[in-house]
Amino acid sequence: MPVYTVSHVDNVRICVVMVGLPARGKSLMSQKIVRYLNWLSISSKSFNVGSYRRRQKQQPTAEFFDENNEEGLDTRNRALEMALKDMLTWFNEKNGTVGVLDASNTTRERRKKILELLRLNKIEPMFLESYCDNNEIIMNNILDVKTTSPDYQGVNPDFAIKDFLKRITKYEQVYEPLNMSTDSDLTFIKLINVNAQIIINKIQTYLESRIVYFIMNLHIKPRTIWLSRHGESSYNLEGKIGGDSDLSERGFKYAKNLPELVSRYIPNNENLEVWTSTLKRTQQTAQYLDYPKKTWKALDELDAGVCDGLTYEEIQKLYPEDFKMRDENKFEYRYRGGESYRDVIIRLEPIIMNLENQENILLITHQAVLRCLYAYFMNVPQEESPWMKIPLHTLIKLDPRAFDTLVTKIKADIPAVSTYKEKGTTKLGEGDDAKFNIAGDIVT
Amino acid sequence: MPVYTVSHVDNVRICVVMVGLPARGKSLMSQKIVRYLNWLSISSKSFNVGSYRRRQKQQPTAEFFDENNEEGLDTRNRALEMALKDMLTWFNEKNGTVGVLDASNTTRERRKKILELLRLNKIEPMFLESYCDNNEIIMNNILDVKTTSPDYQGVNPDFAIKDFLKRITKYEQVYEPLNMSTDSDLTFIKLINVNAQIIINKIQTYLESRIVYFIMNLHIKPRTIWLSRHGESSYNLEGKIGGDSDLSERGFKYAKNLPELVSRYIPNNENLEVWTSTLKRTQQTAQYLDYPKKTWKALDELDAGVCDGLTYEEIQKLYPEDFKMRDENKFEYRYRGGESYRDVIIRLEPIIMNLENQENILLITHQAVLRCLYAYFMNVPQEESPWMKIPLHTLIKLDPRAFDTLVTKIKADIPAVSTYKEKGTTKLGEGDDAKFNIAGDIVT
Numbered sequence: 001m002p003v004y005t006v007s008h009v010d011n012v013r014i015c016v017v018m019v020g021l022p023a024r025g026k027s028l029m030s031q032k033i034v035r036y037l038n039w040l041s042i043s044s045k046s047f048n049v050g051s052y053r054r055r056q057k058q059q060p061t062a063e064f065f066d067e068n069n070e071e072g073l074d075t076r077n078r079a080l081e082m083a084l085k086d087m088l089t090w091f092n093e094k095n096g097t098v099g100v101l102d103a104s105n106t107t108r109e110r111r112k113k114i115l116e117l118l119r120l121n122k123i124e125p126m127f128l129e130s131y132c133d134n135n136e137i138i139m140n141n142i143l144d145v146k147t148t149s150p151d152y153q154g155v156n157p158d159f160a161i162k163d164f165l166k167r168i169t170k171y172e173q174v175y176e177p178l179n180m181s182t183d184s185d186l187t188f189i190k191l192i193n194v195n196a197q198i199i200i201n202k203i204q205t206y207l208e209s210r211i212v213y214f215i216m217n218l219h220i221k222p223r224t225i226w227l228s229r230h231g232e233s234s235y236n237l238e239g240k241i242g243g244d245s246d247l248s249e250r251g252f253k254y255a256k257n258l259p260e261l262v263s264r265y266i267p268n269n270e271n272l273e274v275w276t277s278t279l280k281r282t283q284q285t286a287q288y289l290d291y292p293k294k295t296w297k298a299l300d301e302l303d304a305g306v307c308d309g310l311t312y313e314e315i316q317k318l319y320p321e322d323f324k325m326r327d328e329n330k331f332e333y334r335y336r337g338g339e340s341y342r343d344v345i346i347r348l349e350p351i352i353m354n355l356e357n358q359e360n361i362l363l364i365t366h367q368a369v370l371r372c373l374y375a376y377f378m379n380v381p382q383e384e385s386p387w388m389k390i391p392l393h394t395l396i397k398l399d400p401r402a403f404d405t406l407v408t409k410i411k412a413d414i415p416a417v418s419t420y421k422e423k424g425t426t427k428l429g430e431g432d433d434a435k436f437n438i439a440g441d442i443v444t
Numbered sequence: 445m446p447v448y449t450v451s452h453v454d455n456v457r458i459c460v461v462m463v464g465l466p467a468r469g470k471s472l473m474s475q476k477i478v479r480y481l482n483w484l485s486i487s488s489k490s491f492n493v494g495s496y497r498r499r500q501k502q503q504p505t506a507e508f509f510d511e512n513n514e515e516g517l518d519t520r521n522r523a524l525e526m527a528l529k530d531m532l533t534w535f536n537e538k539n540g541t542v543g544v545l546d547a548s549n550t551t552r553e554r555r556k557k558i559l560e561l562l563r564l565n566k567i568e569p570m571f572l573e574s575y576c577d578n579n580e581i582i583m584n585n586i587l588d589v590k591t592t593s594p595d596y597q598g599v600n601p602d603f604a605i606k607d608f609l610k611r612i613t614k615y616e617q618v619y620e621p622l623n624m625s626t627d628s629d630l631t632f633i634k635l636i637n638v639n640a641q642i643i644i645n646k647i648q649t650y651l652e653s654r655i656v657y658f659i660m661n662l663h664i665k666p667r668t669i670w671l672s673r674h675g676e677s678s679y680n681l682e683g684k685i686g687g688d689s690d691l692s693e694r695g696f697k698y699a700k701n702l703p704e705l706v707s708r709y710i711p712n713n714e715n716l717e718v719w720t721s722t723l724k725r726t727q728q729t730a731q732y733l734d735y736p737k738k739t740w741k742a743l744d745e746l747d748a749g750v751c752d753g754l755t756y757e758e759i760q761k762l763y764p765e766d767f768k769m770r771d772e773n774k775f776e777y778r779y780r781g782g783e784s785y786r787d788v789i790i791r792l793e794p795i796i797m798n799l800e801n802q803e804n805i806l807l808i809t810h811q812a813v814l815r816c817l818y819a820y821f822m823n824v825p826q827e828e829s830p831w832m833k834i835p836l837h838t839l840i841k842l843d844p845r846a847f848d849t850l851v852t853k854i855k856a857d858i859p860a861v862s863t864y865k866e867k868g869t870t871k872l873g874e875g876d877d878a879k880f881n882i883a884g885d886i887v888t
Contacts, residue, residue, distance in 0.1 A: 184641070197643070197644065197646070200639075201640070205801075206801040209657070209661055209801065213653070216653050217650070217653055244781060303747070308781065334722075337688060337752065339741070346794075350790075350793070
């Protein structure tokens with residue numbers, strides 16, 4: 001029987017239709033929504049109309065986006081149609097739940113056309129407009145776009161900025177923002193200057209309200225998220241899982257070393273908060289850090305139920321069927337009387353929501369929990385995340401950027417056992433040399 | 445070390461300042477916010493200015509509320525001052541976190557005065573306006589007020605409605621709604637016709653965003669929440685706690701009886717969804733109900749950690765210290781490797797948020813979980829909720845009304861053991877005769 005995440009809603013298909021001028025953070029928001037929902041096992045996908053247009057026309061100049069440029073209009077309409085067609089196929093053939101139509105959709109006529117198509121296909125339209133008249137935010141976005149958009153790859157930066165500003169004016173000439181009186185029959189969210197002001201119209205389903213809540217908590221202030229496992233514990237030394245044991249001697253060394261590791265990157269006057277689980281090994285690891293601390297039950301290690309306190313050899317011997325089933329589908333497998341990775345993600349969701357709202361946070365927690373948190377920030381698929389290597393005595397620094405997250409791994413010079421179990425064996429890894437091995441990591 | 449709920453924010457004190465004409469559901473919203481936050485252990489209290497006014501002037505007619513009635517103005521100003529004074533005392537002496545100032549606060553001048561006082565006292569003001577021009581909603585609210593307000597107790601109903609409508613016009617003459625341009629420097633939420641449209645301005649902290657999210661999920665459609673424990677299980681018969689045992693013979697009888705019990709109250713064509721935990725005994729109890737079903741890990745029984753599967757006698761013998769500590773503070777006590785009632789509430793929070801958004805739901809779950817859910821709906825204080833009697837083989841029907849919840853308890857004619865342990869003993873109760881004993885229950 002399927003276990004429902006708190007966000008799951010049956011038989012509802014939603015299309016988030018983005019609205020807004022270029023450089024208003026639409027693509028960034030689209031990607032964040034998709035990442036968050038997929039992490040919660042709500043099947044989501046973004047369809048970026050710009051990339052469909054690029055299949056026909058690469059690196060156009062601003063003139064291409066003029067409403068009187070017929071070739072431009074034709075190409076852009078075709079791109080929209082291709083994106084919509086792919087989206088409908090995805091909804092129907094891949095059982096999609098939330099599709100995001102990432103385009104400017106600045107005219108009422110355009111939105112009406114999309115609306116009709118969605119209604120015809122029994123997909124709920126939810127418009128999400130990013131309206132922005134704060135020049136600082138716009139210029140920051142333009143600088144991001146200039147460095148990340150394929151439209152300006154290899155182009156002289158000064159020309160790129162000038163051309164992009166011109167492109168924006170082309171859109172401005174036809175822009176009809178969403179409006180409380182004329183659009184009152186639509187389900188929409190209008191963000192004004194990121195989330196300084198938010199207008200929410202006719203939000204009805206729980207899933208829609210969750211998307212709104214998520215967006216409400218996003219901010220664009222630069223910040224760093226730090227992740228660390230607790231120091232090596234005596235259970236780690238014995239190869240046992242779970243429990244609530246103390247740190248080993250080397251684990252205590254790591255705890256003592258942590259303030260110095262952190263201080264290499266955090267100036268003295270910078271705010272930082274340390275979050276631990278309720279288990280002794282994380283609190284002992286945090287003990288020398290001179291920052292405000294919080295303890296969360298939701299950060300406790302995956303509950304191994306009847307297998308708590310056993311070694312992998314013992315589990316294989318006592319519960320051979322379970323041992324096999326877990327290797328076959330580690331994400332879904334729930335320990336008898338315990339949890340699955342999916343269960344952990346559901347209880348971590350409020351932590352993620354809170355994290356999105358915070359600034360610098362250091363989380364000292366456990367292997368499985370860190371895999372789930374890391375998967376969120378790095379967009380790691382469910383099949384892979386339970387198999388990620390997250391070694392002991394290593395501090396991970398995550399710097400979220402516009403379209404990716406910069407990862408820095410700082411290894412303390414203190415040996416520790418490996419707790420990494422390869423699929424199909426009971427053997428643990430080779431010690432603290434285990435490497436992170438997820439495609440897409442940006443490791444500095 | 446304290447364990448943080450997902451909503452806790454250190455060192456932030458918030459005053460939710462209600463704004464709106466009479467009969468706009470302000471008091472109802474105030475009470476719901478306070479109930480929700482207190483349930484999450486965020487110390488909250490509502491200060492209703494009307495009840496301070498009634499200490500000086502009971503049952504005034506509409507003329508009393510005219511802006512030119514000096515006696516009325518004086519009395520009302522004094523009432524506001526008394527309410528504010530009590531609120532500040534509460535913030536300072538009782539470590540209050542969220543105070544709600546429940547009054548109409550319809551003029552800009554009045555709001556400015558409140559704002560200045562709050563800023564002076566380092567309390568963050570968050571205005572919450574309920575704006576409503578939908579006559580159906582207003583008339584429904586008026587009928588509620590007529591029957592529940594002490595201002596019209598014992599008064600002829602026709603006169604009460606007429607006078608109340610007149611009172612509203614007195615307020616309308618001076619009403620200055622919150623406005624995106626003139627109030628853009630304030631943190632505010634403006635609800636238009638309940639939550640058909642919501643305007644959110646300058647929401648900054650996580651706690652504020654949670655309050656917004658909660659309000660966003662409220663609806664006013666009538667609905668019923670049903671609660672039931674699973675049928676008697678074989679562990680219940682043996683006096684063991686926790687585990688994942690099957691139903692006893694009598695438990696299966698209850699499961700077979702449930703559809704008939706439910707159908708007495710639910711017409712055939714009415715929507716109902718059945719939610720169970722992941723444990724066998726709840727799913728076996730739900731098996732004969734012909735409604736859509738969902739399984740939630742968050743509805744699993746309080747995790748008794750090392751005590752799982754033991755009887756109370758065994759727990760007292762093996763963990764005498766723990767046994768005593770639990771009786772002394774049952775809400776906070778966390779089983780070794782398991783959970784406390786506080787922990788259960790934190791994991792139930794998404795369920796509550798989802799429930800607020802839904803219509804008719806039947807939850808089949810466990811003793812401790814039901815105590816927490818019941819405490820939410822019935823506003824039962826933390827000290828009492830872990831000691832509530834929620835017997836087996838009894839269906840509870842909760843009908844939320846404007847200012848309270850109507851409780852109906854439907855006992856199936858199938859005996860079951862009692863699982864109720866009195867404080868300070870290991871003995872269980874007298875069987876299924878155990879009564880609910882919470883003051884304030886409205887039992888029909």
